Amino acid sequence: xxxxxxxxxxxxxxxxxxxxxxxxxxxxxxxxxxxxxxxxxxxxxxxxxxxxxxxxxxxxxxxxxxxxxxxxxxxxxxxxxxxxxxxxxxxxxxxxxxxxxxxxxxxxxxxxxxxxxxxxxxxxxxxxxxxxxxxxxxxxxxxxxxxxxxxxxxxxxxxxxxxxxxxxxxxxxxxxxxxxxxx
Amino acid sequence: xxxxxxxxxxxxxxxxxxxxxxxxxxxxxxxxxxxxxxxxxxxxxxxxxxxxxxxxxxxxxxxxxxxxxxxxxxxxxxxxxxxxxxxxxxxxxxxxxxxxxxxxxxxxxxxxxxxxxxxxxxxxxxxxxxxxxxxxxxxxxxxxxxxxxxxxxxxxxxxxxxxxxxxxxxxxxxxxxxxxxxx
DNA sequence: TTGACGTGAGAACGTGCGTTCTCTACGTTA
DNA sequence: TAACGTAGAGAACGCACGTTCTCACGTCAA
Numbered sequence: 001x002x003x004x005x006x007x008x009x010x011x012x013x014x015x016x017x018x019x020x021x022x023x024x025x026x027x028x029x030x031x032x033x034x035x036x037x038x039x040x041x042x043x044x045x046x047x048x049x050x051x052x053x054x055x056x057x058x059x060x061x062x063x064x065x066x067x068x069x070x071x072x073x074x075x076x077x078x079x080x081x082x083x084x085x086x087x088x089x090x091x092x093x094x095x096x097x098x099x100x101x102x103x104x105x106x107x108x109x110x111x112x113x114x115x116x117x118x119x120x121x122x123x124x125x126x127x128x129x130x131x132x133x134x135x136x137x138x139x140x141x142x143x144x145x146x147x148x149x150x151x152x153x154x155x156x157x158x159x160x161x162x163x164x165x166x167x168x169x170x171x172x173x174x175x176x177x178x179x180x181x182x183x
Numbered sequence: 184x185x186x187x188x189x190x191x192x193x194x195x196x197x198x199x200x201x202x203x204x205x206x207x208x209x210x211x212x213x214x215x216x217x218x219x220x221x222x223x224x225x226x227x228x229x230x231x232x233x234x235x236x237x238x239x240x241x242x243x244x245x246x247x248x249x250x251x252x253x254x255x256x257x258x259x260x261x262x263x264x265x266x267x268x269x270x271x272x273x274x275x276x277x278x279x280x281x282x283x284x285x286x287x288x289x290x291x292x293x294x295x296x297x298x299x300x301x302x303x304x305x306x307x308x309x310x311x312x313x314x315x316x317x318x319x320x321x322x323x324x325x326x327x328x329x330x331x332x333x334x335x336x337x338x339x340x341x342x343x344x345x346x347x348x349x350x351x352x353x354x355x356x357x358x359x360x361x362x363x364x365x366x
Numbered sequence: 367t368t369g370a371c372g373t374g375a376g377a378a379c380g381t382g383c384g385t386t387c388t389c390t391a392c393g394t395t396a
Numbered sequence: 397t398a399a400c401g402t403a404g405a406g407a408a409c410g411c412a413c414g415t416t417c418t419c420a421c422g423t424c425a426a
Contacts, residue, residue, distance in 0.1 A: 022295045024207050027413050038374045039415085049414065099295065107345055108291020112205045112282065121345055148358035151338030151351060158337045162290055162304055168334060175331035175362060182365040210383055221404045222385085232384065 007045050009035045014056045019102050023053055023109055050114060053106070057120040060102055065127060078138040082149065082180060083173050085135065089153060090169030093160040100161020104154075128153075142183050149176050190228050192218045197239045202285050206236055206292055233297060236289070240303040243285055248310060261321040265332065265363060266356050268318070272336060273352030276343040283344020287337075311336070325366050332359050 013034035017026040028049055032039050046052040071088040072081045092098060099105070103121040110117040132153070133146035152175050156168035196217035200209040211232055215222050229235040254271040255264045275281060282288070286304040293300040315336070316329035335358050339351035 020295065022292070024292070025296050028415080029413075039376080040373070043415075100290070104287065104341055104345075105291035105294070107283070108288035109205065109207070111288070111344075112203065113208050118345075125342070125345055144357070147351075147354045148335075148361075151342060151355050151358065152331075152334050153338070154341045155334030155336070155338030158287055158341055159308070159334060161294075162287075162301075162308055168330075171327075171330045172334050174327070175334065175358075178331075178365040179358060179361055182361040211385080212383075222406080223403070226385070 003045070006037055006041055010037055010042055010045055010052065011056060011059055014052050015060060018053065018056055019060075019099060019105075020097060023106060050116060053110070053114070054116050054120055057103065057106060057117070057124070061120075061124045061127070064102075064124075065131065068128075068131070072135065078135070078140070081135050082132075082139060082141075082176060085132070085149075085153065086156070086169050086173035086176060089156055089160075089172070090166050093156075093166035093169050098160070101154075101157040104158060105161070125154075139180075141180060145179060145183050148179055152176055152179075186228070189220055189224055193220055193225055193228055193235065194239060194242055197235050198243060201236065201239055202243075202282060202288075203280060206289060233299060236293070236297070237299050237303055240286065240289060240300070240307070244303075244307045244310070247285075247307075248314065251311075251314070255318065261318070261323070264318050265315075265322060265324075265359060268315070268332075268336065269339070269352050269356035269359060272339055272343075272355070273349050276339075276349035276352050281343070284337075284340040287341060288344070308337075322363075324363060328362060328366050331362055335359055335362075 010031065013031050013036075014026075017030055017034060028039065028042065031052070032042055035042070037045075042052075046055060068085065068088055071091075072084050075081050075084050103124045106117055107121045111121070129146065129150045132149050133143065136143065136146045136149065152172040156172040159168040160166060193214065196214050196219075197209075200213055200217060211222065211225065214235070215225055218225070220228075225235075229238060251268065251271055254274075255267050258264050258267050286307045289300055290304045294304070312329065312333045315332050316326065319326060319329045319332065335355040339355040342351040343349060
């Protein structure tokens with residue numbers, strides 16, 4: 001079987017399991033079963049579990065930011081793009097399998113033990129922050145707003161994950177509107 | 184030895200280890216060594232590791248909120264008490280052993296496997312939110328502000344933990360000021 | 367045909383850890 | 397003094413899991 005296809009199968013299985021149950025709660029055996037690959041093949045593609053975890057976070061990062069960008073770019077007016085971020089978050093929070101932010105959860109789980117995971121988490125959060133900074137600049141708003149919107153979004157993700165409700169997105173959007181007007 | 188004293192010793196050791204290295208990365212053996220108690224005694228006090236984890240979160244919750252309240256109450260002016268929350272966060276983020284919010288981290292680690300931990304995390308976050316709501320009411324500000332300040336604080340905790348910087352507290356305080364004026 | 371090689375399936379290995387058990391020592395009480 | 401209960405120290409147990417090994421089988425080159 002094509003290596004590329006096998007890799008995607010492994011990552012599909014890993015993402016579903018790691019995100020849904022937590023990294024440490026999922027054994028390589030479960031990934032094997034879910035992916036339909038043999039353990040041998042799995043270890044050829046990812047020589048250790050940590051590699052698989054990092055690859056999972058990496059691929060999810062690309063997808064996550066891709067989807068966000070896609071949603072935001074539907075709005076031509078730069079002023080509307082900022083609330084659109086929170087609309088997208090709200091939609092995400094409402095998905096049936098939503099279980100909080102994969103990177104925040106991974107940091108809680110592995111932050112103290114895996115330097116590579118920490119690097120991955122920091123890279124993702126920095127990229128998201130940079131994305132917000134771009135939107136703020138395009139809307140002609142002061143740069144200081146970017147960090148504030150970022151904190152609102154992070155708070156909303158955490159809170160939505162813990163409480164299992166999508167409401168924090170609306171609260172954050174309201175706060176973002178107020179901050180945009182205030183600045 | 185007095186049971187009460189032994190319990191405190193166990194919890195002191197557990198808190199230091201669980202918060203510093205993560206719950207799953209710390210074995211009961213490490214807790215035994217750090218506490219100076221025998222395994223037998225430890226299991227008499229906490230029949231399973233999960234009990235110890237829940238007790239750790241419970242005691243930390245009381246202390247954490249106690250310290251916050253103590254700091255906030257130093258200010259007599261209700262208007263100043265809200266920024267004081269973020270001052271306190273900044274001070275906390277700057278502590279040498281700061282490693283993010285214990286409850287958010289625990290949720291990331293155990294949220295999918297331990298219902299009791301989830302309950303504990305939700306209770307803590309709800310209590311913190313209620314505390315903010317009280318401060319907002321005392322300051323004569325609209326109730327809607329409480330949730331927004333809560334999201335800012337949560338975002339700041341997460342971000343400070345991941346980046347290892349205390350700066351998010353200042354950003355959040357600035358945003359909180361702007362929101363208070365805007366509402 | 368034959369032998370080398372890659373692959374799949376899963377058994378096996380080693381380790382770590384939560385929990386329990388054993389053994390010894392000591393204090394208490396009749 | 398002798399019997400008994402309790403606690404400490406840590407060995408032992410059972411299990412889960414990351415990783416490696418075995419073995420049978422199909423494939424392809426010479």
